[in-house]
Amino acid sequence: MKLYTKTGDSGKTGLFGGDRVRKDHQRIDAYGTIDELNSVVGLVRCHIKDAELTDLLQTVQNRLFDLGSDLATPLNSKHADKVKRISSDDVTFLELKIDHMQSKLPELRNFILPGGHPSAAYLHLARTVCRRAERLVVTLSETEQIGDLPVIYLNRLSDFFFCFARFANQINGFTDIEWTNK
Template sequence: MKIYTKTGDAGETGLWGGLRVPKDAARVDAYGTVDECNAAIGVARAALAAAPAGNLDALLAAIQDQLFVVGADLATPDEAAYIPRVDDTAIQQLEQTIDAAEAELEQLRQFILPGGTLAAAQLHLARTICRRAERCVVALARDEEINPQVGIFLNRLSDCLFVLARTANARAGVPDVPWNNPRQQPAP
């Protein structure tokens, strides 16, 4: 099988189930942005390889696997039984990951900027892409029926990526980068 099929040369792509849609359709934009988030997490994992941070790589690998489920869910508008769907279990796993990671972090007392270690910065980038994917899913849901768990999962995932970015910094002994609010009054 060749990697190129030429079926998309006219600006259309196929959804699972065979339906052809324009490549700029809201559904394609949504699962394409999920794929972009997944790729950004892959870059963060590569950065972690240079400075291992405990179980973060395994957690991120599991998240990447689940993002394939999210993409398949979005790419399959019909009720195909052979497609895995996002469910409450996936959302609960993210919540457990967030709770466990937050338990080892200092309480956040101010806004922080994306940065610190390379892995943390990459996780912050993945978080912003995840937020964009969530916005795409919200727009898609206005016009088409989708699994409502997808939007909830992406909302929780962006929170999880934020906490994991902080965890990557903490485990590397690098502080989060505080935002220096120009309107904040200095302490007396």
């Protein structure tokens, strides 16, 4: 099978189920940003040495693929039941990981500056791309039925990236730098 199909040369792309939409459609923008986020998470994985933590990020990447296909498949599509969608278990998984990492971190008393160890800096980048994806999915949810879980998952995932960035700094011997208003 060839990588290129030429079917998108007119500025349209296909959703799962066959519908064709413009490439600047809100749905495409939303799941395209999920794809971008997945690439950033792949970049983070390049900077993490611990196998358990890279496995954790790989799990997140798999869920991001699920979320992308979820968003690429309208709920009223004839193929809607063939797509793995984000579940409340996926949200709970993130919450458990956040709670575990947070229990090992000092209490947060102020805003912190993104940076520190390269893995932490990239996790902060993932957090901001995740927030952008969340905003796009919220916008999509105002015109398309997508369910509540994509927004909930992205909200929690952003918290996960923030907590993981702090955790990555700690395990690599870096101290978070607090924001000062001076």
